[in-house]
Amino acid sequence: MSKLLIIGAGGVGQVVTHKCSQKPEIFSEICLASRTKSKCDKIASQLKRPIRTERVDADNVPELVALIKDFKPELVVNVALPYQDLTIMDACLETGVNYLDTANYEPKDVAKFEYKWQWAYQEKFKKAGLMALLGCGFDPGATNIFTSYMKKHYFSKMKYVDIVDCNAGNHGKHFATNFNPEINIREITQNGRFFENGEWKEIEAMSIHKPIFYPEVGDKESYLLYHEELESLVKNYPEIERIRFWMTFSENYINHLKVLEHVGMTRIDEVEHKGMKIVPLEFLKSLLPEPASLGENYTGKTCIGVQIEGEDKEGKPTKKFIYNVCDHAESYKETFAQAVSYTTGVPAMIGAMLMMKGIWKGEGVFNVEEMDPDPFMERMNLDGLPWKETTF
Ligand code: NDP
Numbered sequence: 001m002s003k004l005l006i007i008g009a010g011g012v013g014q015v016v017t018h019k020c021s022q023k024p025e026i027f028s029e030i031c032l033a034s035r036t037k038s039k040c041d042k043i044a045s046q047l048k049r050p051i052r053t054e055r056v057d058a059d060n061v062p063e064l065v066a067l068i069k070d071f072k073p074e075l076v077v078n079v080a081l082p083y084q085d086l087t088i089m090d091a092c093l094e095t096g097v098n099y100l101d102t103a104n105y106e107p108k109d110v111a112k113f114e115y116k117w118q119w120a121y122q123e124k125f126k127k128a129g130l131m132a133l134l135g136c137g138f139d140p141g142a143t144n145i146f147t148s149y150m151k152k153h154y155f156s157k158m159k160y161v162d163i164v165d166c167n168a169g170n171h172g173k174h175f176a177t178n179f180n181p182e183i184n185i186r187e188i189t190q191n192g193r194f195f196e197n198g199e200w201k202e203i204e205a206m207s208i209h210k211p212i213f214y215p216e217v218g219d220k221e222s223y224l225l226y227h228e229e230l231e232s233l234v235k236n237y238p239e240i241e242r243i244r245f246w247m248t249f250s251e252n253y254i255n256h257l258k259v260l261e262h263v264g265m266t267r268i269d270e271v272e273h274k275g276m277k278i279v280p281l282e283f284l285k286s287l288l289p290e291p292a293s294l295g296e297n298y299t300g301k302t303c304i305g306v307q308i309e310g311e312d313k314e315g316k317p318t319k320k321f322i323y324n325v326c327d328h329a330e331s332y333k334e335t336f337a338q339a340v341s342y343t344t345g346v347p348a349m350i351g352a353m354l355m356m357k358g359i360w361k362g363e364g365v366f367n368v369e370e371m372d373p374d375p376f377m378e379r380m381n382l383d384g385l386p387w388k389e390t391t392f
Contacts, residue, residue, distance in 0.1 A: 002027060002029075003027075003073040005068065005071055005073035005097075006033070006077045007079065008034055008079035008084075009036065009043055010079070010080075010291060011340070012291075012348070013080075013345075014043050014341060016345040016349050016352075018043075018046070018047065018336075018337075020349050030051040030052070031051065032052070033053070035055065035056070041053050058087060060087070061090050064088060064090075065091050065095055068092070068095040074098065076088060076092055079344075079345070079348060082103040086118070088101075089121055089125075092130065092132070093128055096128065096130065098131045098132070099125075101134060102136055103135070103140075104118060106183070109268065111186035113228045118132070121365050122364050125364050131366065133371075134368070135232065135367055136351035136368050137344035137347055138324075139304055140367075140368070142376075142387075144368045147161060147306050148368075150322060154313070154320055155308065155311065156313050157310045158240055159239075160240075160242045160309040162246060163230075163245045164303075164306070164307060166212070167248060167339070167340060168220060168301055169328045170299050170300050171298045171328075173294070176288055178338065179344070180291060186268065186281070187226075187227075188257065191204060192206070192223075192224045192225050193226035193230070194230065194244040195240070196242040206225075209222060209223045214303035214323075216325045221248060223248070224246055229367075232369065236369050236370060266280065268280075291341060292341065295335075295341075296332065299329055302328070303325045304324060304343065305321055305324065306321070306322055307320075321389065321390050323387060323388060334384065342384070346384050346385050347380075354376060354379070360376075
């Protein structure tokens with residue numbers, strides 16, 4: 001028996017549930033729980049085998065504990081929002097269950113992407129003999145593992161690391177975000193940051209950009225952003241001299257975002273409206289299409305990878321680029337979800353599978369690059385996210 005509890009029935013939750021349900025030999029029973037049960041039921045209705053669905057408020061530890069005690073999973077996969085990371089970790093500790101997520105905790109009132117809150121659970125998980133695996137999506141997730149794989153097999157020293165993320169897809173909407181709008185806009189509107197020569201350098205949001213070549217896609221204007229995997233990679237690979245994260249945005253996306261920012265719609269503080277308090281970004285989220293609804297008719301591809309320059313095992317200069325290309329329409333055919341949800345959900349399923357099988361194990365809180373990359377890389381090729389390596 002290997003029971004899995006998935007929390008969050010959005011775009012990513014949809015993919016994780018689809019992919020896990022395809023592997024009854026590993027995930028013998030699945031429960032999908034989220035704030036809105038009808039969304040869980042909709043996903044369940046698309047599957048070839050029955051799963052349990054539940055409503056749960058993941059901000060509420062006693063509710064989570066009651067659900068976990070009743071279902072008795074071996075592992076909880078958290079694909080709700082980053083705001084729920086700590087409450088779900090608390091519930092896992094209280095019930096003695098392992099934990100996996102795809103995004104680091106963020107407090108609601110400040111757009112801060114830091115592992116410090118979750119790393120602080122290290123001793124608690126260790127003492128309880130439990131494992132918490134952080135950031136097992138694509139970026140963070142596969143990108144951390146591409147880095148550890150290149151370190152293991154090719155590099156004696158990684159000097160310059162660039163994580164490059166391109167979505168060259170078209171969903172046909174004037175403006176939409178490919179994952180949760182609130183989290184996405186908070187990420188993009190904060191200052192950019194990168195690490196160089198032992199220190200973090202901060203830049204104005206979206207102020208550094210350049211074209212980058214993405215295989216199967218072409219040259220795309222890419223913007224330097226701060227992304228959470230930079231923090232764990234710098235910690236786990238102190239040899240890195242410079243690490244940056246780049247993401248593509250269309251001109252149309254940036255123009256919309258600028259207007260929204262200028263009129264105050266991306267603010268995350270409360271404002272007074274007709275005697276009520278509202279948070280503009282939360283209101284904007286309710287107007288925008290849900291990521292899970294973007295799959296139909298989405299065309300084009302994503303290309304996400306890691307480019308590393310450094311010294312090979314013999315100390316000679318070398319460059320390697322590992323990447324995956326994922327097609328929106330193909331993702332939709334398999335899981336009714338677009339490629340951004342797909343590229344996040346598949347790594348979460350693979351991480352869950354490796355934990356369930358005891359291939360990835362440990363006591364404490366881990367980032368994915370601390371695990372052996374080989375079994376994960378092998379599964380990516382088998383489970384829908386084949387990767388390639390080249391130079392750049
Ligand atoms: P969605 O907004 O589509 O889905 C989020 C889901 O979480 C919704 O079903 C929502 O419920 C549910 N939820 C929110 N709050 C609660 C709560 N208090 N209790 C229970 N359920 C709740 O987002 P995505 O699926 O796009 O993203 C999911 C996660 O994946 C996010 O944390 C995101 O940051 C992360 N992500 C990671 C990536 C990576 O590569 N590492 C890339 C993309 C996303 P409701 O429907 O009722 O609102």
